[in-house]
Amino acid sequence: MRSAKGRWQWALAVVLGLVAIGPANGAETLALAKPQPGEGTLKPGLGVKYVPWEFNHVDEVLQIAKSNKPRVGTPLPMLNYNVGAGKVLTSDNTDLIGALIDGFIKLPKPGDYKFTIQHNDGVRFFLAGKKIYENPGVTADVFSPHLEIKVTEAGWYPLSMVYFEKRNTATLELYWQGPDDDDFKFVPAENFAHDPTKE
Ligand SMILES: [Ca+2]
Numbered sequence: 001m002r003s004a005k006g007r008w009q010w011a012l013a014v015v016l017g018l019v020a021i022g023p024a025n026g027a028e029t030l031a032l033a034k035p036q037p038g039e040g041t042l043k044p045g046l047g048v049k050y051v052p053w054e055f056n057h058v059d060e061v062l063q064i065a066k067s068n069k070p071r072v073g074t075p076l077p078m079l080n081y082n083v084g085a086g087k088v089l090t091s092d093n094t095d096l097i098g099a100l101i102d103g104f105i106k107l108p109k110p111g112d113y114k115f116t117i118q119h120n121d122g123v124r125f126f127l128a129g130k131k132i133y134e135n136p137g138v139t140a141d142v143f144s145p146h147l148e149i150k151v152t153e154a155g156w157y158p159l160s161m162v163y164f165e166k167r168n169t170a171t172l173e174l175y176w177q178g179p180d181d182d183d184f185k186f187v188p189a190e191n192f193a194h195d196p197t198k199e
Pocket of ligand 1: 120121139165166167168169170
């Protein structure tokens with residue numbers, strides 16, 4: 001038999017143990033797309049729709065998209081755009097353009113992932129319906145913090161972004177560090193897809 005003090009210490013140890021195996025940090029746990037997209041239904045790259053306007057905030061992109069029908073653009077093979085004063089993503093515009101990006105990202109194995117975005121101008125980033133990051137206004141090139149994601153099942157996860165470029169230079173890059181990676185790299189093209197019926 002444990003003494004009263006012993007029982008108390010034992011109970012405390014159990015509680016501390018539970019705390020220790022709970023979420024290690026603020027990492028978001030994502031829900032897999034259910035059902036998973038069927039074989040052959042997805043096309044490579046992320047879907048994108050463009051809305052021309054002089055935006056100062058990602059909310060304005062969503063607002064203007066309600067009245068000015070967005071134009072479907074060529075899908076984005078991957079997010080590695082650091083174009084200076086050149087054309088924004090796959091649009092023909094070098095400035096004054098918003099983008100609604102929608103598709104899937106394949107997270108190939110369970111484990112802890114970190115993402116980081118470099119962007120110019122504003123962006124809002126969703127994974128599996130959760131807002132992972134936003135920096136919604138006009139900005140020079142800036143990196144997000146490391147965005148920690150906990151994945152319990154491999155598969156396709158919904159990914160969406162609202163983005164705009166106001167003036168001067170434009171950047172939209174998405175990097176990750178997977179469970180087995182030592183460093184950040186661009187999310188490869190093979191890990192992006194979109195549903196062409198949503199175009
Ligand atoms: Ca800019």
